[in-house]
Amino acid sequence: MSEQPYLVVERVAKHFGKFQAVRDATFTVKRGEFVCLLGPSGCGKTTLLRMIAGLETMSGGRIVQDGRDISNLPPSGRDFGIVFQSYALFPNLTVFDNVAYGLRGRGKSGAEIAARVDELLTLVGLPGEAKKFPAQISGGQQQRVALARALAISPGLLLLDEPLSALDARVRVYLRQEIRALQHRLGVTTIMVTHDQEEALTMADRIAVMNSGRIEQYGTPAHVYAAPETPFVADFVGTTNFLKAKMLAPGRIVSGGVEIAVATPEGTNPGMDLRVCVRPEDVMVRGIGDTTPNRVDVTVEELVFMGAFSRARLVGPGGMSISADFSANLLRDHSLAAGARIKVALPAERLRVFPG
Amino acid sequence: MKNSFTTIGKTLTAAIAVLAFGAGAADAQQRTRITVYTAIENEQLPVFKEAFEKVAPDVEIAWVRDSTGTIAARFLAEKDNPRADAIWGLSVTSLILFEQQGLLADYKPKGYDKLKPLFKDQTAPFTWHGIDAYAASICVNTAVAKAQNLPIPKTWADLVNPAYKGKIVMPNPASSGTGYLTVAAWQQIMGDAAAWQYMDKLHENVGVYLHSGSAPCVQAARGEYAIGISFDMRAASEKTKGAPVEIVVPTEGVGWDMEASAIVKTTKNMAAAQKLMDYSSSAEANRDLYSKYYNVVADPDAKGTAPNYPAETEARMLKIDLAAMANNRDKTLAEWSKRYDGKSAPK
Amino acid sequence: MGIRLDRDAIGQRAALLVAAGFLLVSLALPLATLFGKSFRDRDGQFVGLANFVRYFGTPSLVASLWSTVWVSLLATCIVVPLAFVYAYAIRRTTMPGRGVFRALGLVPILAPSLLPAIALIYLFGNQGFARFMLMGESIYGPIGIVIAQVYYCFPHAFLILSTALAIADRRHYEAAEVLGAGRVRVFLTVTLPGVKYGIVSAFFVVFTMIATDFGIPKVIGGRFNVLATDVYKQVIGQQNFEMGAVVGMVLLLPAMIAFAADRWVARRQVALLSARAVPFEPQKRKLRDLVLFAFCALVATCILVVLGVAAWASLIQYWPYNLSLSLRNYAFQNADASGWSSYFNTLAMAACAATIGCSVVAFGAWLVDKTRGAEFLRGVVHLLAMIPLAVPGLVLGLSYIFFFNAPGNPLGFIYGTLAILVLNTIAHFYTVAHLTSLQALKQLDPEFESVSSSLKISVWRTAWQVTLPVSSQALLDVWFYMFVNAMTTVSAVIFLYGPYTKLASVAIVNMDEAGFTAAAAAMGCTIVATSAAAKVLHSLLAAWLDRRTQAWRAR
Incomplete structure (x- = not known):
């Protein structure tokens, strides 16, 4: 039973006229899992979420929730709570009435409802605000009211549509943890739409990275970060260097006149144009000897202080330009400064190669 | 909030009741x-x-x-x-x-x-x-006529006097029965071709064609225009109300x-x-x-x-073939509209 | 692949069908009956397009068409900016007397259109005491039409723009200011886009109103022919319904264009008032407030002068030869046999039309805006709702005779009763009421319904508990709009009143035509007074609502 996914999204598609908003989206969500749909605006992530909610009809595919095919069910026939980017709090109802909204008319007594609302408001950290109207509380508080309202009916699935995008940075960071902790505590299966990769990386159990209506990669944050499967994912999640290269032979490529040994992916042939990705923090400086593979002679063009580390712009042979993150430690040890000529290495196991 | 909407509900019910019964609530005699x-x-x-x-x-x-x-x-x-x-x-x-x-x-x-x-x-x-x-007749505002030194017309023919330029109002025959019967009377008195020639000249003097048979006399009575071609009943009633109007029954005969x-x-x-x-x-x-x-x-x-x-109206009423007048109407109006509607921008 | 319909969706679709049915019966079918006549000759023989060919062959047509377009365009281009600045001053500044100006801005809507026409003639006519201001030009013609139409349409444009300007998100302004945008730029990039929909609506509403109105050109247009007077000539002058129908159909064109434009703009309109929006509070800016105050004072003065002249006209014994004053003109039985009874008929009719109309229209607009899916049905209802604006009242009234009086029509029993006047009035003024309701609804967060269905709460409950209270002010505005229009409507009902349901507005036309100008003005003033009283009531109610809802509107 526990092996069976809670939610199955299978080849789901949506087109508006000729425009393909979502194509062939397939992924599964385990019970209690927190999944992020991550992508730039217009990538189809919100449309996908709305199809899961039944707010948008699907053009194809199927969605199964808890063993039940819900593809054709109206929103009221599905089991979810939703928080919108705008929160959509009812402005003329108090916080209490907003949270109680879904509880009324289900044969619950007034006292039961009051107790439940109390419990929810405490859960989201807003006890004592029950009598206020939405316009009288802060954005972060409104967001939590919306969350409490969505959770009130104990939905099997919680859908969050960019819930944090309208808040200022500090509140956002704080609420990330709050929501994540709450989700853990309640164990409610959650799908969140966001365009903020940091948000996705810090909150999600798994991330579906979307681009132009497609899910390009689906995996844990660590995996998506470390092993992006497409150039888009590599670029969108975290920061990355793209180096132009040509394939010499399987396992050997050349970039800016420097020969690099790296595992070349299947389907590539000698002579092909390639792109090599390397993350700034993976550029090695320490312990480079004559035998270290993939050595490159570079000049430090610029150093930008970023707090715990500095980002360096390195220029190598043939105009090769690489960003690298150097810790404060490293900078001290090697007394690196702009203009210095150093040797760096690109560790083969950290490089990703894509057809260019 | 709830109360106010209940009130609206009650009002609605009352309104519907009025509609349903008000309609049939005539006296039951x-x-x-x-x-x-x-x-x-x-x-x-x-x-x-x-x-x-x-x-x-x-x-x-x-x-x-x-x-x-x-x-x-x-x-x-x-x-x-x-x-x-x-x-x-x-x-x-x-x-x-x-x-x-x-x-x-x-x-x-x-x-x-x-x-x-x-x-x-x-x-x-x-x-x-x-x-x-009731017969077509000419309403002349004597106060305006005096102030502007206009002669009092006695006949239809008098109306083309250039002194009246822009000072005459008459009903548009396409909008008003009075207007049409006036035009028809001219056709009968003068013959078709001459009547159109007459109206061409009259057109130069007409300030405005109005959309009702009463309006020209009402306007003349108020001094908006010196002369209104209208019908006698309206002219008499304006005069009774105190307007300085003189009612002229043209000697050529009048449509009625x-x-x-x-x-x-x-x-x-x-x-x-x-x-x-x-x-x-x-x-x-x-x-x-x-x-x-x-x-x-x-x-x-x-x-x-x-x-x-x-007093002279009855004597000056033309012998009119009402049926013929009705039959000629479309043709006359089409011609009228062609001649005077197209260039109807006022100057 | 469709989503199965739940109870709400089925209910909403059923309600949409009912709404469509209502508009079909009160509007589309009568009009279709009339327009069917445009393809027949006077004997009822089908003649295809012969009437159209004949009409388009008339040399005066081009003149009428051109006159209609340029006069309407000119008046619209005057009235919309005027109303915009006026509404802006009231909604977006802190100048004193905003409430008073708001009330005064609506005054022209309270008056039957004949009233300003009488006032204009007394002011600028050939005997008028201010005719020197026209510098030798005549009021009888395009000048008179434009002035009267600007006066008459001002409140309509003002109402739409005022609603559009009423709601704004303060944060957009804060954001723009933080970004260092100058005032002009804030106005161009935040204010204008926010009310774009309102401006376009106002433009088309006013344009079509002017293009289809025959009352003003009839009285003050002189020789100046427009399409609406062409309809009058055909129908009243010659009882040629077939040609009247032809011209009526030509007049539908502006509305068709308006509909297309409305759809086009609506698709680009996004909700402005999300639940977390911060209501806009105008800042005090001395110079701007002063300039706008002067502007509003000028507009309000013009409005009051016209009304004042009309009130004075109602007391004069015989214009312009006996200017002594008397209340005799208010004893209407001297001028019109129905005396005061026509006034009470009007009052009953207006109350019914406003109350029923406001409920029907608001519900219809809600269905159009808030039903998920059912695009076709919603489109049909919206399209039908846009038609009345384009239909000259005369055409609508005539079509009611042909439809409701047809032997065998099961609804024939309402013919000649107050009910048909109410129905006709609701249909006649449907469009603006619909647009106002829609405008208010569009400013709500579109996700309210999604939230409620995720909470398994029926949309009806959400409509009742959230949407209705939140838009109660707009609803009240719609009620008032319907009421005052019902008080003054003439052209559509002139064919429909029965022996015991004669209306005051019809009595005004009759009295004016019979030369009882003062009595006509007196009845007009009585209507203005009544509508003004309704306005006071409306304001009191609005203030009460405002107090009740203040808590959730405050930041």
Whole structure:
């Protein structure tokens, strides 16, 4: 039973006229899992979420929730709570009435409802605000009211549509943890739409990275970060260097006149144009000897202080330009400064190669 | 919040009740109510109603009154399911049109034989009888004429005097029956070609063509324009109200129309409608009602006593072939519109 | 692949069908009956397009068409900016007397159109005491039409724009200011886009109103022919319904264009008031407030002068020769047999039309805006709702005769009763009421319904508990709009009143035509006074609502 996914999204598609908003989206969500749909605006992530909610009809595919095919069910026939980017709090109802909204008319007594609302408001950290109207509380508080309202009916699935995008940075960071902790505590299966990769990386159990209506990669944050499967994912999640290269032979490529040994992916042939990705923090400086593979002679063009580390712009042979993150430690040890000529290495196991 | 919406609900219920019952809440008496369409003056309605209901206490008149064009349009629009039982006082040109469409009942009222020949339908089916006639005439504002040193016109021909440039108003024959009968009269007096030549010249003097037969005289009476071509009844009533107007009946002769009565063929109250026709054609109605308001009435014995009417009108009324006039209408209006509508920007 | 319909969706679709049915019966079918006549000759024989060919062959047509377009365009281009600045001053500044100006801005809507026409003639006519201001030009013609139409349409444009300007998100302004945008730029990039929909609506509403109105050109247009007077000539002058129908159909064109434009703009309109929006509070800016105050004072003065002249006209014995004053003109039985009864008929009719109309229209607009899916049905209802604006009242009234009076129509029993006047009035003024309701609804967060269905709460409950209270002000505005229009409507009802349901507005036309100008003005003033009283009531109610809802509107 526990092996069976809670939610199955299978080849789901949506087109508006000729425009393909979502194509062939397939992924599964385990019970209690927190999944992020991550992508730039217009990538189809919100449309996908709305199809899961039944707010948008699907053009194809199927969605199964808890063993039940819900593809054709109206929103009221599905089991979810939703928080919108705008929160959509009812402005003329108090916080209490907003949270109680879904509880009324289900044969619950007034006292039961009051107790439940109390419990929810405490859960989201807003006890004592029950009598206020939405316009009288802060954005972060409104967001939590919306969350409490969505959770009130104990939905099997919680859908969050960019819930944090309208808040200022500090509140956002704080609420990330709050929501994540709450989700853990309640164990409610959650799908969140966001365009903020940091948000996705810090909150999600798994991330579906979307681009132009497609899910390009689906995996844990660590995996998506470390092993992006497409150039888009590599670029969108975290920061990355793209180096132009040509394939010499399987396992050997050349970039800016420097020969690099790296595992070349299947389907590539000698002579092909390639792109090599390397993350700034993976550029090695320490312990480079004559035998270290993939050595490159570079000049430090610029150093930008970023707090715990500095980002360096390195220029190598043939105009090769690489960003690298150097810790404060490293900078001290090697007394690196702009203009210095150093040797760096690109560790083969950290490089990703894509057809260019 | 809830309370206010409950109130709205109650109001709604009340409104619906008014609609449902208000419609049928007429008095529950046993009198036969007949719907009578008319274009006679508003002030005459209660007088006519009272007089008739005194003679026929078992019948009640429900008036629908509006201007001639509106009533005629309404009656014709309703022709598939007529709502009127009778007509008492609508221009005979309209009634002839109704008769042609077979909408009027054939009935010779009791007073028929005595009426002046002009004032009754002479050919079968005998559907209508006239009650009074009104003639085209010229309303001249004497105050304006004096101030602007304008001569008082005596004839239609006088109106093309360049001194009147922009100072004359007349009804647009396409909008107003009075306008058309005036144009038709000119055609009859002068002949077709000469009439158009006349109107070409007159057009230079016309400040505005108005959309109703009354309006030109009302405007002349208020001094908006010096001269209004209208009909005598309106001119007399403005004069009675105190306007400095002189009513000119052009010596060449004038076009006229007649207010007439008829029964609507489909009426379910034929007996009551016939009673109304009998009264409408009676000597009493002519004496007690029509002659009080009009100078030219149907009964040869009734003498018009309405104030401020010119005495010479009846003598100057043209012999008109009403049917021919009706038949020429479309052609004349098309020509009129071609000549005077296209360049209608005022200057 | 469709989503199965739940109870709400089925209910909403059923309600949409009912709404469509209502508009079909009160509007589309009568009009279709009339327009069917445009393909027939006077004897009822089908003649195809012969009437159209004849009409388009008339040389005066081009003149009428051109006159209609340029006069309407000119008046619209004057009235919309005027109303915009006026509404802006009231909604977006802190100048004193905003409440008073708001009330005064609506005054022209209270008056039957004949009233300003009479006032204009007394002011600028050939005997008028201010005719020197026209510098030799005549009021009878395009000048008179434009002035009268600007006066008459001002409140309509003001109402739409005022609603559009009423709601704004303060944060957009804060954001723009933080970004260093100058005032002009804030106005161009935040204010204008926010009310774009309102401006376009106002433009088309006013344009079509002017293009289809025959009352003003009839009285003050002189020789100047427009399409609406062409309809009048055909129908009233010649009882030629077939040609009247032809011209009526030509007049539908502007509305068709308006509909297309409305759809086009609506698709680009996003909700402005999300639940977390911060209501806009105008800042005090002395110079701007002063300039706008002067502007509003000028506009309000013009409005009041016209009304004042009309009130004075109602007391004069005989213009312009006996200017002594008397209340005699208010004894209407001297001028119109129905006396005061027509006034009470009007009052009952207006109350019914406003109350029923406001409920029907608001519900219809809600269905159009808030039903998920059912695009076709919603489109049909919206399209039908847009038509009345384009239909000259005369055409609508006439079509009611042909439809409701047809033998065998099961609804024939309402013919000649107050009910048909109410129905006709609701249909006649449907469009603006619909647009106002829609505008208010569009400013709500579109996700309210999604939230409620996720909470398994029926949309009806959300409509009742959230949407209705939140838009109660707009609803009240719609009620008032319907009421005052019902008080003054003439052209559509002139064919429809029965022996016992004569209306005051019809009495005004009759009295004016019979030369009882003062009595006509007196009845007009009585209507203005009544509508003004309704306005006071409306304001009191609005203030009460405002107090009740203040808590949740405050930041």
